[in-house]
Amino acid sequence: QQPVQSPQAVILREGEDAVINCSSSKALYSVHWYRQKHGEAPVFLMILLKGGEQKGHDKISASFNEKKQQSSLYLTASQLSYSGTYFCGTVEYGNKLVFGAGTILRVKS
Amino acid sequence: NAGVTQTPKFQVLKTGQSMTLQCAQDMNHNSMYWYRQDPGMGLRLIYYSASEGTTDKGEVPNGYNVSRLNKREFSLRLESAAPSQTSVYFCASSGQGANAYEQYFGPGTRLTVT
Numbered sequence: 201q202q203p204v205q206s207p208q209a210v211i212l213r214e215g216e217d218a219v220i221n222c223s224s225s226k227a228l229y230s231v232h233w234y235r236q237k238h239g240e241a242p243v244f245l246m247i248l249l250k251g252g253e254q255k256g257h258d259k260i261s262a263s264f265n266e267k268k269q270q271s272s273l274y275l276t277a278s279q280l281s282y283s284g285t286y287f288c289g290t291v292e293y294g295n296k297l298v299f300g301a302g303t304i305l306r307v308k309s
Numbered sequence: 310n311a312g313v314t315q316t317p318k319f320q321v322l323k324t325g326q327s328m329t330l331q332c333a334q335d336m337n338h339n340s341m342y343w344y345r346q347d348p349g350m351g352l353r354l355i356y357y358s359a360s361e362g363t364t365d366k367g368e369v370p371n372g373y374n375v376s377r378l379n380k381r382e383f384s385l386r387l388e389s390a391a392p393s394q395t396s397v398y399f400c401a402s403s404g405q406g407a408n409a410y411e412q413y414f415g416p417g418t419r420l421t422v423t
Contacts, residue, residue: 202351232411241399241414242352287351296367297412299351 201226203290205300212278212307220273220303222288231264231271232289232297235282242287245273278307311335313415315400321421322390330385330418332400340403341383342367342412343375345396352399358383390422 203224212218222231230249234242248264248271259276271290275282285302292298313334322328334341339360344352354367358377372394374386383402387394397419401412 241416244411244413247411289352296354296357298368299353301349301351 201292202298203288203300205286205288205303207303208301209304210306212305214280214307214309215277216307218275218278218305220275220286220288220305222271222273222290222300224269224290224292226269226290226292228264228266228269228290229293230291231262232291233262233271233273234287234289234299235284236287236302237284245286275305278305280307280309283307313400313402313413315398315415315418317418318416319419321423322387323423324391326390327386327388328390329387330398330400330420331382332384332415333382334400334402334413335381336402336404336413337380338402338404338413339380340410341377342401342403343373343383343385344399344401345369345394346399346417347396355385355398387420390420392422394420395422396420 203222206221232247233245236242262273264271283306285304287299287302289297289299316331342357343355346352353369356375358364361380364375376384397417399417400415403410403412
């Protein structure tokens with residue numbers, strides 16, 4: 201079942217923070233985050249495997265609330281290079297990775 | 310180390326024509342995947358191969374066939390192209406199953422069916 205991402209799009213100025221949410225109605229084994237720049241391939245950011253786990257990647261971090269089947273991606277002090285489409289992917293127990301529809305992030309100077 | 314490569318980069322087909330999209334990886338990965346990406350719909354899994362010699366259907370397999378030629382190569386075939394298959398196709402690979410391991414994506418093939 202495809203996870204639901206919100207917001208669908210967000211515009212920021214450099215230095216501002218953003219949060220992208222990903223939710224599922226099913227129990228999740230893992231949550232994956234990818235970023236795709238226009239005209240390019242998706243690039244892996246991080247995987248979260250445990251309930252309540254939080255990971256970081258430079259100024260991008262994420263949390264996974266296993267009980268609520270939700271994950272959030274936090275972008276701190278955004279840079280122009282953060283622009284792109286962010287996809288979460290979720291894995292239900294016994295099933296395959298399914299990607300959400302994506303959140304378009306645009307950072308302006 | 311080229312990672313994941315795909316050919317061709319662009320292709321235009323007429324309805325009913327057939328073609329094969331090629332994918333190869335040089336990372337010694339066991340698992341390989343084919344996705345299609347349409348505006349507003351994210352990435353949808355067409356077929357995957359957990360290991361050499363095995364293939365399985367994903368979310369949207371109708372109209373496609375795959376071949377895991379060896380550990381490196383995984384091809385996607387459209388037997389009779391339809392306009393609904395106009396999309397960007399990505400091949401990906403991972404060391405183990407996608408559930409707990411990152412996937413590496415190729416640059417994509419932009420296919421238009423007229």
